[in-house]
Amino acid sequence: MKRMLASTAVALVAVALASPASADLKPEEQIEIRQAGYEFMGWNMGKIKASLEGDYNADQVSAAANAIAGIANSGMGALFGPGTDKDIGEVKTRVKPELFQNMEDVGQIARDFVDAANTLAEVAADGDADKTKAAFGDLGNACKACHKKYRAD
Amino acid sequence: MKRMLASTAVALVAVALASPASADLKPEEQIEIRQAGYEFMGWNMGKIKASLEGDYNADQVSAAANAIAGIANSGMGALFGPGTDKDIGEVKTRVKPELFQNMEDVGQIARDFVDAANTLAEVAADGDADKTKAAFGDLGNACKACHKKYRAD
Numbered sequence: 001m002k003r004m005l006a007s008t009a010v011a012l013v014a015v016a017l018a019s020p021a022s023a024d025l026k027p028e029e030q031i032e033i034r035q036a037g038y039e040f041m042g043w044n045m046g047k048i049k050a051s052l053e054g055d056y057n058a059d060q061v062s063a064a065a066n067a068i069a070g071i072a073n074s075g076m077g078a079l080f081g082p083g084t085d086k087d088i089g090e091v092k093t094r095v096k097p098e099l100f101q102n103m104e105d106v107g108q109i110a111r112d113f114v115d116a117a118n119t120l121a122e123v124a125a126d127g128d129a130d131k132t133k134a135a136f137g138d139l140g141n142a143c144k145a146c147h148k149k150y151r152a153d
Numbered sequence: 154m155k156r157m158l159a160s161t162a163v164a165l166v167a168v169a170l171a172s173p174a175s176a177d178l179k180p181e182e183q184i185e186i187r188q189a190g191y192e193f194m195g196w197n198m199g200k201i202k203a204s205l206e207g208d209y210n211a212d213q214v215s216a217a218a219n220a221i222a223g224i225a226n227s228g229m230g231a232l233f234g235p236g237t238d239k240d241i242g243e244v245k246t247r248v249k250p251e252l253f254q255n256m257e258d259v260g261q262i263a264r265d266f267v268d269a270a271n272t273l274a275e276v277a278a279d280g281d282a283d284k285t286k287a288a289f290g291d292l293g294n295a296c297k298a299c300h301k302k303y304r305a306d
Contacts, residue, residue: 024203033196036189043186044227050177063226070223073216074197 027083028091034079035093041068045143048124048136058127065117065124065132068139072117077110099150109146116142180236181244187232188246190224197221198296201277201289211280218270218277218285221292225270230263252303262299269295 025033044064051061085097099106116139123135178186197217204214238250252259273288 024199033192036192036196039186039189040193040224040227043189046177047228060228063228067223067227070220071193074193074220075200075213075216 025079025081027081028088030079030081030084031088031091031093034076034084037071037074037076037079041071044068045136045140048132052129052133052136056129058124058129061132062121062124062127065121069117069121072114094152096150096152102150106146106150109142109149112145113139113142178232178234180234181241183232183234183237184241184244184246187229187237190227190229190232194221194224198289198293201285205282205286205289209282211277211282214285215274215277215280218274222270222274225267247305249303249305255303259299259303262295262302265298266292266295 044067047064048061051057051064080095080099084093085095085100087093116135120132120135120139123131197220200217201214204210204217233248233252237246238248238253240246269288269292273285273292276284276288
């Protein structure tokens with residue numbers, strides 16, 4: 001199931017699928033919603049980091065990891081539709097146009113990201129801080145793989 | 154586990170817990186992150202609604218429900234800390250001050266919301282559109298219970 005969802009996410013990215021739900025959204029709405037997803041994942045990444053560096057709270061970390069995995073698997077590729085490659089009025093985006101020109105590479109990066117998020121959620125559910133730390137590092141690298149290539153500073 | 158997470162969410166709301174992760178956040182950051190969570194849940198609610206009203210896509214609905222449940226269980230109560238009861242510069246909030254004065258009621262509403270989100274995720278995973286529709290309606294009512302009392306129009 002998770003594998004299937006990962007493939008679905010890639011497919012969404014690869015074809016910038018115009019699903020009914022995303023076709024209804026203006027480009028500026030797509031940008032705002034994808035930024036909301038990244039911001040909320042970022043908050044949860046921060047909570048996991050703080051827990052790994054302080055008193056480990058397995059329940060909080062697992063909940064944070066589930067939030068990240070839920071967002072990662074939700075088909076965010078649909079939020080990179082036509083017209084979302086640049087600022088729209090007050091709605092700014094840091095995405096580089098190169099993202100839309102390298103869909104095969106982006107698809108692989110998206111698949112790695114979803115896999116890493118799912119692995120973190122699975123490992124965190126077991127409550128082992130060391131294994132969670134490793135999976136958290138892998139997810140961070142999966143995030144950076146996209147930021148480095150396709151996000152402006 | 155889910156019950157425990159629900160209780161945790163309530164506890165977070167009830168005491169506006171200053172966890173290390175939220176203590177590090179400025180009030181305006183807390184407002185922005187909670188709005189990001191609601192916005193991303195809203196996108197996923199919209200996808201589920203569109204699927205229920207059109208061609209039912211069980212995988213997409215399940216993924217959307219998991220995203221909502223993941224966010225709902227992530228301890229958003231920590232994002233309602235001191236100073237987040239009003240606009241801060243350019244960061245606007247629609248929360249009514251009454252929310253912070255009725256923590257017992259808010260705790261119950263939060264628990265009902267998390268329960269409804271978990272139920273929707275469980276039902277959607279089975280792929281039955283009718284049962285999902287009912288659970289989706291229940292979740293919508295759980296959202297509205299808070300909006301009606303504690304969110305300005």
